[in-house]
Amino acid sequence: MVSQIEVAPFDKHNQILVSNAHPPDWQNPTPDGPYNLLVIGGGSAGLVAAVGAAGVGAKVALVEKHLLGGDCLNVGCVPSKTILRSAKAVGDIRHAAGVGVNLPGDPTVDFAAVMERMRRIRADISYHDSAQRFRDAGIDMYLGTGRFTGRHTFEVDGRTIEFRKAVIATGSRAANIPIPGLKEAGYITNEGVFELTERPARLAIIGAGPIGLEMAQAFARFGSEVTVFDIMPVMGGLRDPEGIALVREALEADGIQFYLESQTQNVARQGDGKVITFTHAGETKIVTVDQILLA
Known part of the structure; x- marks a missing residue:
């Protein structure tokens, strides 16, 4: 069983997100190697590589230690564009008079509702990057932290995966700027x-x-x-x-x-x-x- 991951606030929407992108009851498969391709990282690049290889008949394993979907689903494209849609609505209302629509007063924003909407939409979309969906596509999905143990071996959750080729698609994180204090x-x-x-x-x-x-x-x-x-x-x-x-x-x-x-x-x-x-x-x-x- 994989480790539990929580995303704050851990409301019903983020619980759905986690149940798709890193289900706590997930059972990693028994390695069926050697795999033609091992993909390390389940973000946009890793998922595309895995699906593409599986689609042409390759035996594929994918390893992800956090949330599937990577930056785009969880902390990038999806949440940012959802928030921007709410911000656009504010701008449209403020400039409505310019297109002949007169509205009383300035719009008020319920920030908590904006963020809940974002979490709901992200949760709804998360199935498309879910562990189950990619397993159904014929990919062996391993959730957990791994490491290379040899030129053609990789260990995750106590299991040794043998592979012929590997794609490292682990992504990046925000830089830590060395500003005093x-x-x-x-x-x-x-x-x-x-x-x-x-x-x-x-x-x-x-x-x-x-x-x-x-x-x-x-x-x-x-x-x-x-x-x-x-x-x-x-x-x-x-x-x-x-x-x-x-x-x-x-x-x-x-x-x-x-x-x-x-x-x-x-x-x-x-x-x-x-x-x-x-x-x-x-x-x-x-x-x-x-x-x-x-x-």
């Missing part, structure tokens, strides 16, 4: 942001890449005061000057404050807040926030 003050990454049930009133986002900008716009529209920091002079890796100007104008219209070409010096707790000290345009400044997202 950051670890002690506390922060979240693209993993933790989708576990939130309460909206931070003041949110700092360190990193103006695609994830940072997506979450910046979403949380700003939900009502958070959002500040984005980046050491680079442009956001999102954009190169076209007109594109950069359009994106920045749109995000600033949502109330987002940018400090590009800034250097974060340190972070310190102060009461319930987190004080960020940084340099920008030759000056030392501070911003106090409730949560920090590394993106």
Whole structure:
């Protein structure tokens, strides 16, 4: 039996997610090797490799130690785009007058409901990345932590898997930026942001890449005061000057404050807040926030 994995908050939606993507009652098969292909990692790349190989008749084993579906299902594409759909609705309402639709007042956002909707949709989709579905496709699914024990052997859950070729598709994790005091003050990454049930009133986002900008716009529209920091002079890796100007104008219209070409010096707790000290345009400044997202 595999180890129990919990995803916060462990409500009915996340319980369904886990029951599909890492079922606690899963029984790993008895190795039937040598396998033509061993796939290590059950994210988008690993699942596609495994299904593709099995589809042409290969004997395939797949090993995953956490949740099947990887970044895309659990902490990337699916939850982020679900949240962005709610943020888009806020934007549409605020700009409705521009298309001749007049609505009274400013929209109010039930953040807890937004996040529950995300968890529900993610749970509904999770069957498509489930252990059972891929076992039904003819793939031997092993859930657990493994290690290579030889050139053509791999051990997981006390079982030795023999294989001819292997695909390592273990993915990556958010970088740990060495900012003094950051670890002690506390922060979240693209993993933790989708576990939130309460909206931070003041949110700092360190990193103006695609994830940072997506979450910046979403949380700003939900009502958070959002500040984005980046050491680079442009956001999102954009190169076209007109594109950069359009994106920045749109995000600033949502109330987002940018400090590009800034250097974060340190972070310190102060009461319930987190004080960020940084340099920008030759000056030392501070911003106090409730949560920090590394993106």
